Amino acid sequence: xxxxxxxxxxxxxxxxxxxxxxxxxxxxxxxxxxxxxxxxxxxxxxxxxxxxxxxxxxxxxxxxxxxxxxxxxxxxxxxxxxxxxxxxxxxxxxxxxxxxxxxxxxxxxxxxxxxxxxxxxxxxxxxxxxxxxxxxxxxxxxxxxxxxxxxxxxxxxxxxxxxxxxxxxxxxxxxxxxxxxxxxxxxxxxxxxxxxxxxxxxxxxxxxxxxxxxxxxxxxxxxxxxxxxxxxxx
Numbered sequence: 739x740x741x742x743x744x745x746x747x748x749x750x751x752x753x754x755x756x757x758x759x760x761x762x763x764x765x766x767x768x769x770x771x772x773x774x775x776x777x778x779x780x781x782x783x784x785x786x787x788x789x790x791x792x793x794x795x796x797x798x799x800x801x802x803x804x805x806x807x808x809x810x811x812x813x814x815x816x817x818x819x820x821x822x823x824x825x826x827x828x829x830x831x832x833x834x835x836x837x838x839x840x841x842x843x844x845x846x847x848x849x850x851x852x853x854x855x856x857x858x859x860x861x862x863x864x865x866x867x868x869x870x871x872x873x874x875x876x877x878x879x880x881x882x883x884x885x886x887x888x889x890x891x892x893x894x895x896x897x898x899x900x901x902x903x904x905x906x907x908x909x910x911x912x913x914x915x916x917x918x919x920x921x922x923x924x925x926x927x928x929x930x931x932x933x934x935x936x937x938x939x940x941x942x943x944x945x946x947x948x949x950x951x952x953x954x955x956x957x958x959x960x961x962x963x964x965x966x967x968x969x970x971x972x
Contacts, residue, residue, distance in 0.1 A: 747913040752865035754923030754944025761842035770835040806926040808891040836871035844943045845963035851884040860911040862887030864903035898926040901934035928954040
């Protein structure tokens, strides 16, 4: 593991890391499913089960495709049930609702990211969400300008757990992967970080537990707000 004091760049997952997963995506799932099913709640319940979401309880199953999968994977799962729609049309509905999903910041992001920038860290976002909704969410939080790099699964670098997004961040910033940390809430994030040769930090603002993340992370923290202390800053 690279000593925390030698870290020069951090790349963050978005959902479950910068933003609380449940607060955002439980609301999205309800709105998306009801819209997709023309407000037919019984059908929306059935479609929710296909993607691991209990509409009545407003809760995701721990193995839901939504937790770490790409929007394309979600659309592919549902497409057989909507033969009248093209996969592209289904993706448009999914991404439109994603852009409108409410965001609950894991910690106040403006001061958190401003502090990292003031300490000369390079920072990026690598998400399995599409890039347009990701930029919309970061824009709503007022933090887009604080990132050196923003990539979704459709930005040309692939999605996690493959390391393409992370290696593209390293190439853009000129910071070696060995001096970079991947911060995320899921095994996809941590596996991508390890594959890229980066340090890995797990956070507990997603659906995964300490026990699930710990074998794949250099450290697991309650949330990103604990990162400055881990880096050696008071």
